[in-house]
Structure formats: C-alpha cells, structure tokens
Amino acid sequence: MIRVLLPQPLRTLARVEGEVELEVEGAVTRDSVLDALERAYPALCGTIRDHQTRERRAFVRFFACEQDLSHEPADAPLPEAVADGREPFLVVGAIAGGRA
Amino acid sequence: MKGSPSDPDRVYASQTSGWFGQIIQRSDDGGKTWFQPGTPPGEPTTTPEGMPKGESNKFVYDTSEETGAPLTTHQFYDGKPVPWEFKRVWHLEPSLDDPDTVYAGVEDAALFRSTDGGRTWHELSGLRGHGTGSQWQPGAGGMCLHTIILDPSDRGRIYVAISAAGAFRTDDGGKTWKPINRGLHSQYIPDPTAEVGHCVHHVAMHPARPEVLFMQKHWDVMRSDNGGENWREVSGDLPTDFGFVIDVHAHEPETIYVVPIKSDAEHYPPDGKLRVYRSRTGGNEWEALTNGLPQENCYVNVLRDAMSVDTLDPCGVYFGTTGGQVYASRDGGDSWHPIVRDLPAVLSVEAQALP
Numbered sequence: 001m002i003r004v005l006l007p008q009p010l011r012t013l014a015r016v017e018g019e020v021e022l023e024v025e026g027a028v029t030r031d032s033v034l035d036a037l038e039r040a041y042p043a044l045c046g047t048i049r050d051h052q053t054r055e056r057r058a059f060v061r062f063f064a065c066e067q068d069l070s071h072e073p074a075d076a077p078l079p080e081a082v083a084d085g086r087e088p089f090l091v092v093g094a095i096a097g098g099r100a
Numbered sequence: 101m102k103g104s105p106s107d108p109d110r111v112y113a114s115q116t117s118g119w120f121g122q123i124i125q126r127s128d129d130g131g132k133t134w135f136q137p138g139t140p141p142g143e144p145t146t147t148p149e150g151m152p153k154g155e156s157n158k159f160v161y162d163t164s165e166e167t168g169a170p171l172t173t174h175q176f177y178d179g180k181p182v183p184w185e186f187k188r189v190w191h192l193e194p195s196l197d198d199p200d201t202v203y204a205g206v207e208d209a210a211l212f213r214s215t216d217g218g219r220t221w222h223e224l225s226g227l228r229g230h231g232t233g234s235q236w237q238p239g240a241g242g243m244c245l246h247t248i249i250l251d252p253s254d255r256g257r258i259y260v261a262i263s264a265a266g267a268f269r270t271d272d273g274g275k276t277w278k279p280i281n282r283g284l285h286s287q288y289i290p291d292p293t294a295e296v297g298h299c300v301h302h303v304a305m306h307p308a309r310p311e312v313l314f315m316q317k318h319w320d321v322m323r324s325d326n327g328g329e330n331w332r333e334v335s336g337d338l339p340t341d342f343g344f345v346i347d348v349h350a351h352e353p354e355t356i357y358v359v360p361i362k363s364d365a366e367h368y369p370p371d372g373k374l375r376v377y378r379s380r381t382g383g384n385e386w387e388a389l390t391n392g393l394p395q396e397n398c399y400v401n402v403l404r405d406a407m408s409v410d411t412l413d414p415c416g417v418y419f420g421t422t423g424g425q426v427y428a429s430r431d432g433g434d435s436w437h438p439i440v441r442d443l444p445a446v447l448s449v450e451a452q453a454l455p
Contacts, residue, residue, distance in 0.1 A: 007119070009120060010120065013123065042139035042140070042143065043136045045138065045157070046122070046158055047121060047123070051160070057119070059118050059119045060120070093120070096118070
C-alpha cells in the first residue's frame with residue numbers, strides 16, 4: 001500500500017481527508033504512483049502533471065523520506081520506505097504557486 | 101461563471117491556479133453543490149486502447165489538417181513566434197438551448213465547445229486557422245478569448261473577441277471565421293486600421309437586435325449596426341473612453357453602460373470617482389450615474405466580465421470591482437448599493453432572474 005499526502009486544494013478536489021492509500025502494481029515510481037492516483041481520483045488528472053506532456057506542473061514538487069524528488073526521472077524507483085508504505089509520498093504546492 | 105439560459109440550475113464555473121492549472125466545475129442545483137464533470141471516481145481514465153480520455157479540464161488544441169490548420173505559433177509581445185499553449189479558461193458561455201452544450205474562451209486564444217456538460221472539450225479550430233492566427237499577439241492580460249456571444253436569431257452565428265487580436269464572427273456554427281474589425285482605429289499598433297491586432301476588451305449585444313453590437317475597446321467605445329461588418333465610434337462625451345466592461349439594458353436596446361477608466365497605464369476611475377456612464381441613445385451622449393457609488397478616493401477597476409444585467413422590470417444592473425465590492429442597481433442605474441463588499445478582485449458577475 002502506497003501512502004500519498006496531497007496538498008489541501010487537491011484533497012478538496014478529490015474529496016478525501018488526510019492521506020490517500022493506493023495499490024500500485026509493478027515498480028513503484030513517481031509515474032506509477034500518479035497513474036494509480038489518477039485512476040482512483042480522476043478529478044486530479046491534469047492537476048499534478050500536464051494533461052498532454054505528462055510532465056510535472058511547474059509549481060508542484062515531490063518529496064519523500066526528507067528528499068526532494070521533484071527533479072528525479074519520472075520512472076525512477078521511489079525510496080523503499082515509500083514502496084513498503086512506511087513513509088508517505090508528498091505532493092507539495094510550491095510557495096509561489098497559488099497566484100491565479 | 102455562467103448559468104444555462106435553458107436550465108437555470110445548470111451553472112458552469114472555471115477556476116485556475118498557478119499550482120494545479122485549469123479546473124472546470126459544474127453545478128446542477130443552482131450553485132448549492134459543485135463537481136467536476138469529468139470521469140467519475142473508479143472509472144478508467146484511459147480508453148481501452150490506453151489513450152488518456154478527454155477530461156473536463158483538458159483543452160487540447162486541434163492540429164489536424166482536416167478541421168483547421170496545424171497552426172503552431174502566434175506572436176509574443178515583441179513579435180517573436182511562440183508556440184500555442186493552453187493556460188486557462190477566461191469565459192464560459194452556455195448554449196441558449198441545450199444545458200449540456202457550453203463554449204469556453206481560453207488563453208492562448210481559442211474557442212472550445214463541450215456537448216456533454218463539460219466532460220470533454222473540442223476546439224473550434226477554424227477560428228485560429230482562418231488565416232490571421234499566426235499574427236495574433238497578447239494584450240496586457242495575456243492572449244485571451246474573453247467574449248463569446250451567441251446570436252439568438254441565428255444559431256449558426258457566434259461572435260468572439262480576443263485581446264489583442266480583435267473581434268471575429270462565424271456564420272456556420274464555428275466552422276469558418278472572419279475578422280470583423282473594419283472601422284476600429286487603434287493608435288497603439290503600427291497600422292491603426294489593421295485587419296487584426298486590436299485590443300477589444302468586451303462586446304455586448306441585446307438579444308432583440310442581434311445585428312447591433314457595442315464594444316469597449318482598449319480605447320474607444322464602438323458600435324456596429326450590421327453584425328460587426330463596420331464599426332463607428334460612439335465614445336461621445338465620455339470623460340475617458342478607456343475601460344473594460346460594456347453592457348446593454350435588458351429592455352431598452354439603445355441603453356448601454358460603461359465604466360470609464362482613466363487610461364491604459366492607470367487602471368482606476370478618473371478623479372477617484374467611481375461612475376457608471378449610461379447612454380440612452382446607443383452611444384455618443386452619456387450621463388454619469390453616481391448615486392450610491394464612492395465619489396472620492398476610489399481607485400478600483402472594473403474588469404471586462406464583471407458587469408451584468410438581469411431581466412426584471414425595471415432592469416437590474418450589477419458590477420464588481422477589483423476592490424471586492426459588487427454594486428447593484430434595481431432601477432437601471434439611477435441608484436446603486438453594494439450587495440457584497442469584501443471579496444477578492446471580482447472577475448465575473450452574472451445575473452439570473454429565477455421564477
């Protein structure tokens with residue numbers, strides 16, 4: 001079970017409270033986690049990754065195990081502690097990002 | 101935000117943020133509850149072939165040869181070609197007849213349509229592809245399609261306006277388009293009478309006279325009596341003809357409203373006095389409406405989508421400011437009072453008259 005902690009605006013969109021728990025088949029990577037997240041909560045499609053390019057949106061960052069994973073390859077394995085559910089995968093809105 | 105004329109409980113709204121991009125919201129109960137009209141939780145977000153589905157927030161420019169032109173660039177402020185890139189929805193305009201059909205004007209300027217209640221969107225690409233698209237440049241607010249007017253007497257006719265390209269019209273439901281900017285004169289562009297390049301801020305129409313259009317341009321208030329084929333200036337005795345909003349009285353097609361703003365560099369009312377100007381003669385002769393509006397030290401702006409009229413008699417008029425006030429008039433503008441005072445900058449004001 002993968003744990004994902006979303007920022008509040010995305011929790012509101014997904015209509016969830018607290019952490020989200022996801023089953024991820026195969027390798028646990030950023031993309032496989034986000035794919036599972038979007039399958040479970042289609043309202044989040046396009047909010048974390050661009051609809052077309054599938055790239056991380058400019059003002060979204062990823063952290064886990066006190067590491068900044070924002071610039072890691074999308075298909076790189078996430079830390080083992082994320083893969084076995086001991087630590088959450090954090091989706092974080094950059095401080096500057098909220099301006100419309 | 102806008103409600104469907106054919107179902108007042110159906111309301112569409114657009115949100116955008118720098119974090120998470122474009123979010124379309126829909127209400128089916130008059131605004132009590134809202135949801136995203138895309139794929140419901142638990143349903144696959146990809147087709148059986150593995151392709152991502154079109155979602156309610158997904159606006160993909162059409163680059164196919166068949167339906168438009170594979171137009172890839174427009175101009176930046178300095179004339180450099182830059183790729184077309186979706187940024188946000190500026191205006192949602194529900195169909196006059198079908199609650200599930202809604203148009204979206206977006207930045208970078210393009211027109212999209214949904215026929216499934218906002219679940220999926222498809223570009224009417226003949227607008228960008230009609231020939232001048234590669235010359236379009238952004239206005240100060242970005243290159244946005246901000247005005248969509250559906251002709252109630254001719255379902256094939258749609259007007260749109262783009263900053264800073266100008267006004268455009270289709271007569272075949274959005275397949276083909278042409279610029280309708282003859283008569284506009286914009287001194288801030290190299291050729292003041294160019295076919296495109298005019299910074300149109302807003303256009304309004306009275307449904308009883310769909311051939312008559314009123315326009316607030318970057319500078320100049322304009323009028324067309326032939327569906328945009330020709331325009332003439334009707335700024336007349338306004339204190340300044342810069343501004344953003346323009347609207348038409350619900351029952352008097354020659355009564356129009358604007359809010360003059362000092363200049364393109366100074367976006368606040370002249371002399372710090374918030375005044376709506378009303379013309380009962382379709383332009384040229386204007387009267388200041390001040391009763392109930394702040395007449396000193398007022399430095400708010402009124403943005404292009406932030407004025408609306410209702411269909412009651414006498415006609416109600418509403419507008420919102422960048423200072424977060426929404427003012428209402430129950431008597432066609434003779435007197436005003438704030439109905440909301442402390443919102444963030446007001447981007448959109450729409451009125452519905454419920455039974």
